Structure formats: structure tokens, C-alpha cells
Amino acid sequence: MSTILPLTMTNVAVRRRGKRLLGPVDLEVGGLGLTIIIGPNGSGKTTLLRAMHGVERLSAGAVRWSVSEEEARHRQAYVFQTPIMLRRSVADNLRYPLQLLGAPRAEVSRRVNDWLARIGLEERASLQATRLSGGEKQRLAVARALIRRPDVLFLDEPCANLDGASTRAIEALLRTALDEKTRIIMTTHDLGQARRLASDAIFMLHGMVHETGAAERFFGTPRTDELQAFFRGDIIA
Amino acid sequence: MIPRILAVLAALTLGMAALAEEMKMAVTTSFENSGLADVLLPAIKEDLGLDVQLLVVGTGQALRLGQAGDVDAILVHSRAAEEAFLVEGYGTHRREIMYNDFVLIGPAADPAGIAEAGSAIDALRRIGTAEPAFVSRGDDSGTHKKERALWAEAGLSPDTFGAWYREVGAGMGASLNTAAGLDAYILADRASWLNFGNKGGLALLYAGDPALFNQYAFLAVNPERHPHVRNDLAVQLENWLTGPRAAELINGYTINGETLFIFNAKSQ
Amino acid sequence: MNDIYDGLVSAFWLVVTLDADLLEISLRSLQVSLSALVIASAIALPLGTFLAIRRFRYRRLTISVLNALMGLPPVVVGLIVYILLSRSGPFGVLGLLFTPTAMIIAQVIIITPLIASITHQAMRELWAEYHDLLISLNTSGWQRIKTLIWDGRRNLLTASLAGFGRGIGEVGAIMIVGGNIDNATRVLTTAIALETGKGDFALALALGFVLIALAIGINISIHWLSRTEREGRW
Numbered sequence: 001m002s003t004i005l006p007l008t009m010t011n012v013a014v015r016r017r018g019k020r021l022l023g024p025v026d027l028e029v030g031g032l033g034l035t036i037i038i039g040p041n042g043s044g045k046t047t048l049l050r051a052m053h054g055v056e057r058l059s060a061g062a063v064r065w066s067v068s069e070e071e072a073r074h075r076q077a078y079v080f081q082t083p084i085m086l087r088r089s090v091a092d093n094l095r096y097p098l099q100l101l102g103a104p105r106a107e108v109s110r111r112v113n114d115w116l117a118r119i120g121l122e123e124r125a126s127l128q129a130t131r132l133s134g135g136e137k138q139r140l141a142v143a144r145a146l147i148r149r150p151d152v153l154f155l156d157e158p159c160a161n162l163d164g165a166s167t168r169a170i171e172a173l174l175r176t177a178l179d180e181k182t183r184i185i186m187t188t189h190d191l192g193q194a195r196r197l198a199s200d201a202i203f204m205l206h207g208m209v210h211e212t213g214a215a216e217r218f219f220g221t222p223r224t225d226e227l228q229a230f231f232r233g234d235i236i237a
Numbered sequence: 238m239i240p241r242i243l244a245v246l247a248a249l250t251l252g253m254a255a256l257a258e259e260m261k262m263a264v265t266t267s268f269e270n271s272g273l274a275d276v277l278l279p280a281i282k283e284d285l286g287l288d289v290q291l292l293v294v295g296t297g298q299a300l301r302l303g304q305a306g307d308v309d310a311i312l313v314h315s316r317a318a319e320e321a322f323l324v325e326g327y328g329t330h331r332r333e334i335m336y337n338d339f340v341l342i343g344p345a346a347d348p349a350g351i352a353e354a355g356s357a358i359d360a361l362r363r364i365g366t367a368e369p370a371f372v373s374r375g376d377d378s379g380t381h382k383k384e385r386a387l388w389a390e391a392g393l394s395p396d397t398f399g400a401w402y403r404e405v406g407a408g409m410g411a412s413l414n415t416a417a418g419l420d421a422y423i424l425a426d427r428a429s430w431l432n433f434g435n436k437g438g439l440a441l442l443y444a445g446d447p448a449l450f451n452q453y454a455f456l457a458v459n460p461e462r463h464p465h466v467r468n469d470l471a472v473q474l475e476n477w478l479t480g481p482r483a484a485e486l487i488n489g490y491t492i493n494g495e496t497l498f499i500f501n502a503k504s505q
Numbered sequence: 506m507n508d509i510y511d512g513l514v515s516a517f518w519l520v521v522t523l524d525a526d527l528l529e530i531s532l533r534s535l536q537v538s539l540s541a542l543v544i545a546s547a548i549a550l551p552l553g554t555f556l557a558i559r560r561f562r563y564r565r566l567t568i569s570v571l572n573a574l575m576g577l578p579p580v581v582v583g584l585i586v587y588i589l590l591s592r593s594g595p596f597g598v599l600g601l602l603f604t605p606t607a608m609i610i611a612q613v614i615i616i617t618p619l620i621a622s623i624t625h626q627a628m629r630e631l632w633a634e635y636h637d638l639l640i641s642l643n644t645s646g647w648q649r650i651k652t653l654i655w656d657g658r659r660n661l662l663t664a665s666l667a668g669f670g671r672g673i674g675e676v677g678a679i680m681i682v683g684g685n686i687d688n689a690t691r692v693l694t695t696a697i698a699l700e701t702g703k704g705d706f707a708l709a710l711a712l713g714f715v716l717i718a719l720a721i722g723i724n725i726s727i728h729w730l731s732r733t734e735r736e737g738r739w
């Protein structure tokens with residue numbers, strides 16, 4: 001199966017009310033694996049992720065995929081920092097992205113049941129999704145994003161408010177997705193998680209890509225002073 | 238959920254079919270309030286198979302409805318206005334059916350002393366002098382026009398009256414309610430007064446002067462002006478209203494033992 | 506006080522004896538207001554939702570107009586519909602004046618802005634919640650509207666019921682365009698006005714109690730219908 005990758009960002013900038021939130025950014029993401037985006041709060045991680053996904057209005061530059069924009073839009077998914085639950089049952093939340101595509105009923109049920117089992121929410125299938133716990137909601141959101149088998153999955157701090165067990169459950173889902181050749185790009189402020197999952201990494205600072213590299217090199221021998229300081233936990237001006 | 242609600246709605250909104258012939262007639266509030274319609278309409282339905290739908294309005298609006306062609310006939314009691322209606326070609330002709338009379342109502346204590354008046358004009362002059370609270374329909378109805386005419390004959394003009402003269406701009410019943418609330422004098426048709434359920438401290442103080450007689454006439458809307466009107470039905474109705482069955486029912490109609498209407502249609 | 510007691514007693518008797526006139530008038534009230542409700546909802550729910558999610562040039566203006574229309578005095582609506590439907594008016598050939606259809610038209614005009622406005626408020630909140638997800642899932646405009654209407658259906662039900670309450674309790678407009686014709690266009694509210702005019706307060710009150718009971722009854726039964734559905738799914 002062909003993929004929509006590589007993703008190419010050229011001269012991308014986002015400005016709001018005269019303030020530069022992002023860029024200019026030039027970046028290419030291809031191949032397989034999981035890209036981690038780290039950086040201090042407000043450094044533009046979320047903005048970068050949204051710009052990649054195409055849901056942030058760009059002030060300059062372009063985001064391109066190897067296929068048409070229309071096709072690329074269908075083959076990527078995004079998990080928001082605070083999971084957005086449709087006011088429907090858990091099963092209907094999973095069903096929704098497939099329904100939008102007009103998938104056949106039998107196929108939809110099969111995949112919904114499969115994913116309910118994978119995220120351990122079979123018992124809760126008919127519960128209103130808004131009543132789930134935080135960890136369950138995030139699992140459901142990840143499953144809902146993966147159910148269309150996207151080429152690329154974006155996640156914005158998926159484990160920000162979760163305990164250890166819930167974090168492990170999410171990471172397990174992501175590992176399976178990686179095994180199934182889904183390209184993942186995610187932000188996190190959990191450096192342990194970053195080291196566990198990353199195949200390569202991006203360090204954001206003041207809305208700019210400050211340093212990139214393969215995971216081993218990036219975490220082992222950071223080149224810039226700022227990234228070293230960030231790893232030490234220092235406050236970066 | 239949605240199909241179920243729709244099913245319930247559909248069941249409820251199914252129209253109510255009408256089978257008999259229908260025509261619309263504008264009548265005055267005072268006629269409707271008399272209760273005579275409740276006697277006449279079933280008899281008309283029985284004899285002619287005709288459903289007469291009554292629009293109960295003031296004379297002014299009744300004439301407007303006829304002019305616009307929104308009704309097939311009108312039954313009103315304001316001769317001058319009726320004749321103007323005919324002159325302008327909105328009706329085919331005017332046919333007198335019956336009359337009843339107006340009465341002067343007021344607080345039982347009668348501070349203006351109209352009960353001893355020698356005529357209707359005298360009664361109004363006494364009110365004009367004593368200036369007790371007086372309620373006027375003020376709605377351009379037949380009753381209102383009659384009241385204005387009587388004031389004029391008495392040599393008085395309501396436009397110059399003080400705050401004691403209140404134009405309420407309402408139907409007979411609502412005006413009587415107001416008069417009861419204010420303990421005021423009012424000119425009413427006898428039928429509305431007898432049928433009125435909220436008399437309070439009011440009493441009938443003066444009646445009987447022929448100047449207070451109130452002639453009802455039937456006017457069919459001119460089909461040359463409004464081709465869609467059911468003139469055929471209006472003619473049937475006119476014939477019935479001027480016939481023997483109507484005469485018997487109209488003359489025989491009483492409230493609390495009092496006759497209200499005198500049938501006076503001339504056969505053609 | 507006595508009047509209210511008499512009203513309650515006569516209301517009771519009218520209902521237990523299934524008074525034929527009362528039944529007919531009540532059914533007509535329901536027929537007119539439910540028809541108006543269905544038509545107004547079909548217009549107002551998608552319109553209110555559309556206004557909540559779509560940005561276009563005159564959106565703010567449209568919303569202001571809608572809110573202003575919500576305050577339209579019913580008598581004025583009645584008068585305008587009357588003039589339009591009168592035989593001498595532009596739609597006179599249809600012969601609709603003084604028919605239940607005319608009353609439905611007037612009620613639709615009165616309640617559509619109300620339902621659309623409440624819908625807009627509710628949908629704006631829901632849209633703020635769903636916005637990012639629905640954009641991310643690359644939904645079409647129509648899919649967005651459908652999703653919001655479906656997931657916000659309980660709010661929409663409330664909006665519709667508010668419209669129904671306003672419709673069935675309205676008297677000014679339908680008195681003018683319906684004419685309060687016995688056996689043809691007389692409904693509960695116009696009958697109440699008529700009986701009050703005759704000074705028959707007991708009957709007027711009895712009709713008033715029936716009207717209130719009807720309005721509450723419809724509210725409860727619609728909520729009940731929608732609840733049985735939800736319990737099945739939870």
C-alpha cells in the first residue's frame with residue numbers, strides 16, 4: 001500500500017493578532033516510526049502539530065503530502081489533548097468515523113467490536129461516552145482515530161493527565177499501531193515516554209524548530225545548549 | 238425516537254373533513270352574543286344542508302370583509318354604512334330581517350337619574366350633565382355608531398367629553414365587563430345584556446324609545462365584484478332568513494322569558 | 506376566588522363528560538399547533554444549526570434579525586398574514602383566510618424565529634465542543650449539521666417545545682387570521698377570549714385549565730417518548 005508520506009513543510013508560519021506563534025518552519029517527515037515533539041510550554045508544539053494536520057490556518061508557507069490534499073485529509077487522524085467525546089455511546093463514538101465514510105454495516109460492526117476489545121471497553125459499549133473516566137476517554141479517542149487505519153496519526157500530549165496504568169495502555173496501543181505501519185507524530189512533556197517511544201525527535205523553542213535528530217543521538221548527545229538545558233530541567237529564556 | 242414522534246404527530250394533525258356546503262357570513266358581536274345564532278344555524282343546516290360559518294366582528298370590520306370578498310354575506314345593523322356599501326357596488330341589495338333594541342345600562346343607584354328620563358335623548362343629556370363614568374364601545378361597531386348618533390341628536394359631542402367618557406375599543410361583552418368593573422353607564426343591545434354573565438352592580442335603567450330600535454339587514458356580497466363568493470348559497474340563506482321557519486324561530490326566541498327580536502322581513 | 510373554584514369545577518365536568526365541543530376545540534388547537542410545530546421545526550432546526558456552524562458574510566446580521574423576529578408581536582404577524590391572505594391581498598386566490606391553514610401559517614411565522622434562536626444558542630455550544638474533531642475527521646457541511654442535530658436532539662426538543670408552548674397559547678394572531686369561527690377555526694385560546702367577552706368566567710377558566718393541561722401533557726409525553734428510546738441504549 002502506498003502512503004501519503006512524506007510530509008513536507010516549507011516556510012510554514014502561523015501568526016495570530018500580529019504575534020508569531022510558529023515558524024518559519026521547514027521540515028520533512030517520512031519513513032516509519034514515531035516522531036516525538038518536545039519543548040517548553042507555549043513553544044508551539046500544538047500549533048506545529050495542528051499545522052501538519054491541516055487544521056491550523058497558515059499565515060505563510062505550505063504543507064504537502066505525496067498525494068492530493070483531499071486524499072491526504074482522509075488518511076490521517078488526530079487525537080486532541082483533551083479527548084473530544086461525541087454525546088453518544090462508546091460504540092457509536094467508534095462507529096462514527098466509519099459511518100462518515102459510508103462503510104458497509106457488517107464491516108463497521110466487525111471493526112467496532114474488534115476495537116472495543118482492544119481497548120477493553122466491551123462492557124461499556126452502550127454507555128454514554130461522556131461518562132467514561134479520563135483514561136478510558138483517551139483510549140477511546142485513540143481507538144476512534146485508529147479505526148480508519150490512517151497512514152499518519154497525530155497525538156497532542158495523549159497522556160498529559162493520566163496515571164501510570166492508563167499511560168501504559170495508551171503506549172501499548174501506539175506500539176501496535178507502529179507494528180501495523182502507522183506513522184505517528186506526537187507531542188509530550190514526559191521525557192521518559194519520549195525516550196521509550198521515539199524513533200526520532202523535534203525540539204521546539206519560541207515557535208521554531210530548534211533541533212531535530214534520530215532518537216538515540218537526540219537524547220544521547222543533544223547538540224544545542226538549549227536542548228541540553230531542557231533535559232537538565234533548567235528554565236530556558 | 239423521531240419516527241415514533243412523527244407517527245404520533247401525523248395521527249394528530251390529520252385534518253377534520255368537512256362534507257356539507259359551507260359559506261362564510263360576517264355578523265356583529267351583538268348578534269352572536271344574543272345566542273340567536275345557536276338556534277338559527279342548526280335549523281339552517283337541517284333545512285338547507287348548509288354550514289354557515291360566522292365571523293363575529295364589529296360592523297366596521299364586517300363591511301370591510303364584504304368589500305374584500307373574504308365573506309359571502311354580512312348581517313349587520315347600521316343602515317347608513319350598509320347603504321354606502323351598496324352604492325359602492327360591494328353588495329347586491331339590502332334585505333331587512335328583524336330588529337331588536339338598545340338599552341341603557343348603568344349603576345343600580347343611577348346617579349344621573351336616567352330611569353326617569355322622558356326619552357333616549359333626554360337620558361343622554363342627563364348623563365352629559367352629571368358626567369358619571371360612561372363606557373363607549375369605541376370600535377366603529379353598529380352599537381358604537383348608534384351611540385354616536387344618539388349623542389349627536391342630543392346636541393352633544395363625545396369628542397369634547399372629559400375623562401369620564403371612556404372609549405374601550407372592544408366588543409360588547411368586553412365593554413360590559415369594563416362597565417361592570419367601573420360601575421359605569423353603557424349603551425348595549427338588549428340581547429348582549431340579558432346574556433351577560435358578569436352584571437355586577439349594573440342594572441337596566443332605560444329602554445323602550447323607538448329611537449333605540451336596531452334594524453338588522455342581510456347583504457349578499459356582489460359576485461360581479463368577487464367571482465369566487467358563493468352567491469348561490471347566500472341567496473338560499475336569504476330566502477330562508479326571510480321565510481316562515483326563520484320568523485317563527487326569531488319571534489319565539491327568549492332569554493329569561495323576554496323576547497329579543499321582532500321578525501320584520503317583507504316577502505318579495 | 507369563587508370564579509377560580511367554579512372554573513375548576515366546570516373544567517372537571519367538561520373533561521369527565523368528554524364534552525363534544527371541548528373535544529373538538531382541543532383537537533383543533535392540537536392540530537393547528539402541532540402542524541405549525543412540525544413545519545417550523547423543519548425550517549428552524551437546520552437553520553439554527555447552520556447559523557451556528559457556518560461563517561458567511563451576513564451571519565451576524567442574520568442572527569440579529571432572527572433575535573429581533575423572536576420579539577415580533579403576534580398581533581402584528583396576524584394582521585400581516587391577514588392582509589396577505591385576504592381575497593383582496595396578493596395570496597387571496599388561495600382562499601386561505603379564516604381557515605386552520607391560515608392559523609398554521611401565522612403560528613409558523615411566530616414560532617420559527619424562537620425555535621431557530623434557541624437552536625442556534627444550543628448548537629453553538631455543541632459546535633464549540635465538536636469543532637476540532639469534526640474538522641479533523643474531514644466532515645462535509647451536511648455531515649456536520651446532521652451530527653450536531655442528532656447529538657443535540659434533546660436541546661432541540663426543548664427548543665421545539667418552547668415553540669409549541671408559544672404557539673398553542675397564542676391568541677392575537679390566530680384570532681385575526683382564523684376568525685374564531687365556531688366548528689371551523691375556534692381553538693382553545695380564542696374560545697377563552699370569547700367566553701371572557703361574554704362574562705362567562707367559569708367556562709373561560711375551564712377552557713384555560715384544559716389548555717394548560719394540554720400544554721403540560723404534550724411536554725411530558727414527548728419527553729417520555731424520547732426517554733424510552735434512550736433507556737434502551739444505555
Ligand SMILES: Nc1ncnc2c1ncn2[C@@H]1O[C@H](COP(=O)(O)OP(=O)(O)O)[C@@H](O)[C@H]1O
Nearest residue numbers: 016017021039040041042043044045046047048
Ligand atoms: N489563537 C491564538 N491566538 C493567539 N495566541 C495563541 C493562539 N493559539 C495559541 N496561542 C499561543 O501560541 C503559543 C504556542 O501555543 P502552543 O502551540 O499551544 O504551545 P505548546 O503546545 O507548545 O504549549 C502560546 O503562547 C499560546 O498562548
Ligand SMILES: [Mg+2]
Nearest residue numbers: 045046047156
Ligand atoms: Mg500544547
